[in-house]
Amino acid sequence: MLCKYGTNRVIEPKGTLPQAADKINNTMEIHPNEILIDVISLNIDSASFTQIRQEAKDDISKISQKIMDIVNTRGKMQNPVTGSGGMLIGTVAQIGANLTDRNIKPGDKIATLVSLSLTPLKINAIKKIHMNIDRVDVDAQAILFETGLYAKLPGDMPEALALAALDVAGAPAQTAKLVKPGDYVLILGGGGKSGMLCCYEAMKRVGPTGKVVALYHLEGDGERLLQNKLCHSAIKSDVTTPLAVLEKALEASGGKEYDISINCVNVPNSEMASILPVRNGGLAYFFSMAVSFTKAALGAEGVGKDVTMLIGNGYTKGHAEITLEGIRENPLLRKIFEERYA
Numbered sequence: 001m002l003c004k005y006g007t008n009r010v011i012e013p014k015g016t017l018p019q020a021a022d023k024i025n026n027t028m029e030i031h032p033n034e035i036l037i038d039v040i041s042l043n044i045d046s047a048s049f050t051q052i053r054q055e056a057k058d059d060i061s062k063i064s065q066k067i068m069d070i071v072n073t074r075g076k077m078q079n080p081v082t083g084s085g086g087m088l089i090g091t092v093a094q095i096g097a098n099l100t101d102r103n104i105k106p107g108d109k110i111a112t113l114v115s116l117s118l119t120p121l122k123i124n125a126i127k128k129i130h131m132n133i134d135r136v137d138v139d140a141q142a143i144l145f146e147t148g149l150y151a152k153l154p155g156d157m158p159e160a161l162a163l164a165a166l167d168v169a170g171a172p173a174q175t176a177k178l179v180k181p182g183d184y185v186l187i188l189g190g191g192g193k194s195g196m197l198c199c200y201e202a203m204k205r206v207g208p209t210g211k212v213v214a215l216y217h218l219e220g221d222g223e224r225l226l227q228n229k230l231c232h233s234a235i236k237s238d239v240t241t242p243l244a245v246l247e248k249a250l251e252a253s254g255g256k257e258y259d260i261s262i263n264c265v266n267v268p269n270s271e272m273a274s275i276l277p278v279r280n281g282g283l284a285y286f287f288s289m290a291v292s293f294t295k296a297a298l299g300a301e302g303v304g305k306d307v308t309m310l311i312g313n314g315y316t317k318g319h320a321e322i323t324l325e326g327i328r329e330n331p332l333l334r335k336i337f338e339e340r341y342a
Helices: 045-058 060-074 159-166 172-177 193-206 219-226 240-252 271-275 293-302 319-329 333-338
Strands: 010-012 035-044 086-095 109-112 121-130 135-144 148-151 184-188 213-217 233-236 256-264 278-286 307-312
Touching: 010 045, 010 060, 010 109, 010 333, 035 045, 035 109, 035 159, 045 060, 045 240, 060 121, 086 135, 109 159, 159 193, 159 278, 159 319, 159 333, 172 193, 172 256, 172 278, 172 319, 184 271, 184 278, 193 213, 193 319, 213 219, 233 240, 240 271, 256 271, 271 293, 278 293, 293 307, 319 333
Parallel strands: 184 213, 184 256, 213 233, 256 278, 278 307
Antiparallel strands: 035 086, 035 135, 086 109, 109 148, 121 135
């Protein structure tokens, strides 16, 4: 029986969905409700790629071998440590007979908007690893399920630029829906891809009575954020030291607790740095795949914080359009993305 969620490709354990499965069938012969993609590049999830780099001590050959081992073992690119995947761009090779109503045809270039952690993938060769942007150029094929989300690559920007933006499309789109006029917003990891896009969306929405504070880690990110008016204040701190983050965040806000924190970092143990600066009744939005639900939930309880916590679903309605429009709207932001990621 074919399943629109792809469960017929699950090898083990049976009864699970492809994302939760330990191993899926990555045979590249499509079923009638699947789409076959000739893959150009993988954008590995930042938390996953950072973990692989650390394990391999930045040895490119070891990074390449680790990626191949994961895919050969699991049938998909799902880091067994972080559980996360990423996304891909490629060319539509074949469309199943049951999906002829789609707005794509063979030869179209698309970006998948579902995680590599559930996408059947077969890599023939790794061509190049772009260490600083988490991108892997490959000779590979992948399968998109019937429910799989995708976006046709826009014609008004380079593929690499569109890929960089779409890779994190859920974060700025959710930010656009969550932030209200007058809100005080703290964005952890504000210097990265998702962080900068979230800063831009938050700045559009807080209005003259709100404030956006970006927390960054790398030298130069704070100056870049401020020069390009992506935040009102930028603070440098280590997200794994929550009391230091709290002190600097409150100093930047004039002592006012935040209505919303948005976590876009790619390292573990950032949960309490997101929770402590937020007021009771406020919201902590965790887009990072390095976040532990257990640490966040029990940590908030332990410090007596009544904070609503939102898991960063990579999909929200209109997320691709919202994110690409943000790049189009802001020439300064687009320039940063072109220089750093494209």
